[in-house]
Amino acid sequence: MDAIQVRTEDELQRLALNGLLEETHWLDLKRELGSGNAANKDLAKDIAAFALDGGTILIGVDEDTSPPGLWPVPVDGLAERIEQIARMRVDEAVQIRTTVINSTSDPTLGYVVVHVPQSVRAPHMVDGRYYGRGDKTNRMLPNAEVVRLLDRRLADRSDLRADARAIRTDLVGDDQRLLVLVADPVGAREDMLVALSESSTWQETVLQLVHSATDAQNQTYAPTLAQASGFARRPGGVALTTGMYDGQRFSGNDHAAEIVFTESGRLVLASERAVTTRSFQNVFPAQPDVTVIFEALIVGHISMLARLAAAVSHQWGYTGSWRFALSMNGLTDSVSWTLADQHFGDRGPIYTENIYERATEASLDDLDDDPGQVAADLTAPLLRSLGSYPAWAKRLQRQS
Template sequence: MTTTTGPLWDPRTEHDLRTALDHGLLEETHYLDLKRTVDPGKSANKKIAADIASFALDGGTIVIGVDEGADGATLSLWPIELAGLPERIESIAVTVVHEPLRISTTRIAATGTPGHGYLVVRIPRSPRAPHMVDGRYYGRGDKENRILSQEEVLRLHERRLTGRTDILAETHRAIEELGPRGGTSILAILAEPLGAPDDLLVPLTESGDWQSTVLSLVQDAALPEHRAYAPTLAETGSFGRRANAVAITTGMHDGTRFEVGENRAAEIAFRENGSLLLASERAVEIQTFPHVNPKPPDIEVVFETLILGDTLLLIRLAALVSQRFGFSGTWRIGLVVTGLRGTRSFTLCARRFGHDGAVYTADSYQRATEATLLDLTAEPRTVVKALVAPLLRSLDAHRAWETYFTEPTDASG
């Protein structure tokens, strides 16, 4: 155990708690709150909800089962009954806090006291902070919660919007760096680990077997659905170096990257600063009707299967990169699709009967969101929905994909 109770402190045993206590490190800080117990009732629910909301700004930990003594300073471990408590705290985070928060809890058993112990509640830094409880926004001071002023709330919301604008601008720049496209549609998804060190993935790019590491990460992230369309990065063994990055590729030969008219290339670049960039052709393709007489004109269609699949693949990959290279923070994700004006939904047009959907009326589509590591691992398809659902609605294809976002968790692969 590391003898610190800062934002990365992660106690797992009673010994961990005891060691921190004996070293005089178990004390309330900007990142840590200690509680003897949590009382029953709505009032207590709101109090713990305010604690959770306040920590969501910078991240933090609540340890339940520590008595501060009559003087507020003489600390001791105080095992509590754990039955139902984790579920209650997690429910409070999603029902009393607005917007709902995803948190994690760890039960720690007390020696010699069956059913009793301590509960460690970890609140990750939320990309959607500030959060509200009972009509008030909360933040964390040095050791206590505080209500945020209107000016602070506005500033935090503006910072969030600015961040989304920045990630989309960077995604557009990444498309431009691919070279002249000649009107070919490109899907680009950029995932950026917020606050990560600039050299997060240097150990990968310096490694003598980086190809093996990249391949295993992509294969672990891939699901059967990622092998059902082309171009797919789930079944490839091609690699290349990029500026400040290494990449896994498909449909690229003799050192070429994206050749105009080929419509078969894709790659994921692992940048040294930790960001991941997936770029793919065939987001839009030509649909022909060779067996229809009289033959109708060819139409351009949006290949939703590829867009949704590649977005899910990169989200799952970001979670694996976090776990492999020790990043526990928030990711900002930007998605851009070019060459869309005048297209329709492939999903709807491919049906024998029924409505073909709506014509897309803009040249491109863009969307950005933020997600914690818990979001990426527990509900990756919810993150996909935040990024792609507006495009589906614009094509009038959202009903055809409703079940895609409600499928069981992909965490097990």
Template sequence: MRINGEGQWQPETEADIRACIDDADLQESHYLDMKREVGDNPRKRKETAADLASFALDGGALLIGVAENKENRTWELAPQPLNGLAERIEQVAASAVDPALFVATHEIPSAADPTTGYVFVQIPQSPSAPHMVDGVYIGRGDKTKTRLSDAEVTRYHAKREPIEGHLERLLDAERDRDHVPAHTQQTGHLYLVAHPLSARRDVALQLVRDDGSELLQLIVALEGTIPRDVREFAPTPGYATATATRAQGRAWCTQAALGPGRTFESTSAHNDEEDLLDIEFREDGGIRVLMGRMTATWGRYGGDAKTVVADGLAVAYALRVVRWADAIAERTGYHGSWGFGVLATGLRGLSSSAYQERFSSGPTYDADEYREVTTASGMEIHTRPQAVAGRLVGRLVRGLATSVRYDGLLRAD
């Protein structure tokens, strides 16, 4: 029996499944269930949705293509047509479970006929659990799915609210420790936080407190994963050429962020607040980003000056932070969930830079700031970082009417 990095059985071949059956090791449990098929009628789709949702509280797996022999209560191989099967499972998780559930599917072809086989569905512990199917919250007992009582649902929701509140407080703390005092800021600022929700407080100690070369390599290497459409919007991480030791970890920042005690120092005759960039990695695995160009003034050195919202930069840094979190998780062996938050200020009455590029005036934003928090499993940030970033900044680009330009960058393929 092959065990993955999170302590769960993970078959890779039909032989792995057969061996587990022959050894009588394949058993339904709190973390594993088997089904012959998914089915394509509404009743069977609902049953599959409930099976998936039942694992969301603690994580688990569903193996499709194995049938139970009712007479002797053993399992038998029952390979299913693979064409479109994994996609159907993912569609059920996304459309029949509320809120939509992230799952990872792995096809295992049959040796006799590779067009048939099995699908091993991994359901990571969901930060949004419990999930509903057809208006009913689903949980899991020792071996089967269960309907959660109102009291159980209330208890689970009560556990989730402190996480969201904690992320909100982290955003407020970043605004409070901004290099530039709020009353002197001349541009809108962007703050991003990423925080491992169940890691040791020193999970990234060695990574953060060494000479910093591995962290720098991480930043540089992952730039190639950022879509070209937004990757080169300034300031890029390449602008952060200075390093600073911090109370909580290590930072890379622009010269404008190198004032003593994390204060802002203008380094030119012109205000260079738009050059402000500070990327901080912490001993507890957390990431903090401050960027001073959430709004930018175009044409200020000649022509008609106009201040615009740099929403493309928000998209780029949301994608970066999720990618960096995944890399830190991989390097530290942390497999748990993450919390993310974004706060953008100085937005009211401004339109997106995307419209200015076309010499037109787009819709103006009607709020002073934008903020959003979300949570994601380690598996989701590894396999669908765009979707996590989309939950962070999707509402911002919709509010600025630039979804057509950026939505494609914020959706998993």
């Protein structure tokens, strides 16, 4: 059952009569939500269990009758209580989406549909124990399965890094420098953004989304998508571009960047100039050219992509989590742009590896509350290696 589509009591009644309200691995029916700590704990277990694969809890339906009978419950404050349980009784917190359906016979009564999206941070705990979902009931996860799931999370990160690396090498090979960022909606429908690709006004929509995700910091470096005005179709998606002239995509001139909206929902941002050559022509005594890592561009692109992922989620009704990956090359013998900006004195450590890659994940709540944390997760190790982290710590620190 797609909880998003259930909006009225009549629809619920039809689902019940047609045999479509049956408890499964992805659906749990509750006649009511009792009061007190025990009921709160039981619901927290349900939410933690469903977060492993995603699912729906429907409150106000009696599962013990055949077919399940509608049992409207008092709805005042119920959705808020459920959301508080998801945030405060589950470790770590799970983002849910609730829909209240009022009864036609009494507007104070009704039903609550609780959609629990698949979580990239699963498994989740309640009172120190991890939970998952069986065929129709919750189950406590044994230690071996918890370890396997945590290992899978690390493998998923590695897989997304490999995807970012493959996209980078497909675009420019290994000899040309390029930054590639990937944002992947976990468990989203494969056709999540088909409607965007099919729309006759996709250019306007893409431009509005990107502009809504940019801030003043995105105007402080180039190339920046804050000023992008080019449009193109890409395999499996559409793109907003900047600095691509005469049909050339990435010419190696440090001018080009693009964001691709794929039909599956994946967002791919590629940019030149994350690593570049900097000259100090007006400095005396003369300074040699230096290869620098352009932190402002890297942090700016990541922060914008995180905000863009949130904007896409809200526009297309996706409440799940996102995975992010960064792959960039050409870093060998480079130093920090931030420290080189001082012109004199120590420019900090020389970076000795060619490739830098990192991956992380974030819930929609994370992206709404603190999109900068994605940039912190993806860049902090690099900035510490360059010695420039203190200059960026305030911008990257987690918001309280």
